[in-house]
Amino acid sequence: MLETKDILETIDMIDNENLDVRTVTMGISLLDCIDSDIDKACDKIYDKICRYANDLVSTSDSISREYGIPIINKRIAVTPIAMIAAVCQTSKIVKFAKVLDKAADTVGVNFIGGYSALVEKGFAAGDYALIESIPEALSVTEKVCSSVNIGSTKAGINMDAVRMMGNTVVETAKLTKDRDCIGAAKLVTFCNAVQDNPFMAGAFHGVGEADCVINVGVSGPGVVRAALAKSDCKDLSQVAELIKKTAFKITRMGQLVAREASQRLSVPFGIVDLSLAPTPAVGDSVAHILEEMGLEICGCHGTTAALAMLNDAVKKGGVMASSHVGGLSGAFIPVSEDAGMINAVNNGALDITKLEAMTAVCSVGLDMIVVPGDTTPQTISAIIADEAAIGMVNSKTTAVRLIPAIGKNAGDTLNFGGLLGEGPVMPLRKGKPDTFIGRGGRIPAPIQALKN
């Protein structure tokens, strides 16, 4: 029989430390829905998503009840729509966003990702139209998430795309300014995007993936923090060991849910994503783990080192717990979704430059950061370029999800509600990068791309 203390530990993690499965995401390929007639393509997409994901929510809910683990989100990721739109004889492709939104509503998921384009080396048919349609698409839909990959270690950075994304982010925020600029919170710009990411807003179903697949994202910053608080670890070797053990347990739970969901839905199991994903709930913060390690406040000197260790220990613990690990797999540091990060920003301990340094050692990037409403598209592009350069050179995924708070300035707050949380407007650095961004072209791939 199991040991009493183990059983009580699991129950305590779920009841008091916010242990949950953050998302069960079904990846669905839409390559067989391609049609030169956009209406026919949309019909095929709607039918396929509804057929495949019909039982996703009910099955996840029944697993959640049986095993006693909350499964917070049920989501869908689809093939990047730019590929589907490429053959359509029209540039009015917002219809695709609307049909994704409708399908998400029908099957009951809370987000659908894949209104995406992959343009790290250049634009193919459909890519321009898709990027240009993003602001409208995100303003007329509720559940659609969009992402654009503008760089990779192998290809370098497409600076024309970076320039476009600066405009796209600002336009998206403007079109949804009456709803706290929420459109921009559903738009991610990637370098080295992964094809099997279960987390929004950056999830899409890569072309190398199977027709349909189940990916699971676990969570548990609260559990890691509580484990550290209860322990009597003295040096950092012991802290790292404890984080590894805790990550192992969390991931085993995710693996179990992934296996069950894949069996019950008769869909192949893809990966478990090991990311520590915070929520705005009290006690579910990555910043608080860093503080538990001995920092007075997240953002003070030492934060990057603590985060690097946390990120690495989570991976080491998680890798053994799951048969297939993938996605982003690291600690997330979204500002608005993490009570500790918000507190650190409000106290002046955490600013965008420190966040940028932190993204060099963890997944995923400058995430859910609210910037002043008068920030120029060129400055947003420059932030994207900086972040993409970190990803490109370090062979890791980096992402930028900035929300220009239209009509607001440093000191104000945007409130998105729910899992997206609320974010204080953060000041940016001085100076104009306009000429640099205006040059366009490509930043060549770094030397480590040439490994053959």
Place this chain on the structure above:
Amino acid sequence: MKAIITVLGKDTVGILAKVSSACAEENVNIIEVTQSVLQDMFAMIMLSEFDSEKVSFDEFQKKLDILGDENGLKIHVMHEDIFNSMHKI
């Protein structure tokens, strides 16, 4: 299937009797029971087994939920595998 029933709360007379009779009413067989009382806190863990074709897991869970609410106890019914996967390699 095998499920672990955990009962946590303030120690009072007859907790074991109430939970086990609820199990009997639903045709759920109890294989093993361990319980401990620390100060005033009562913690009981039962390993139970039932035929999932005859017994509805959801209804059994709801019944114990209500029983817990009525008696100020926190009762969880969870599939055994969650604990096995988290605590055994």
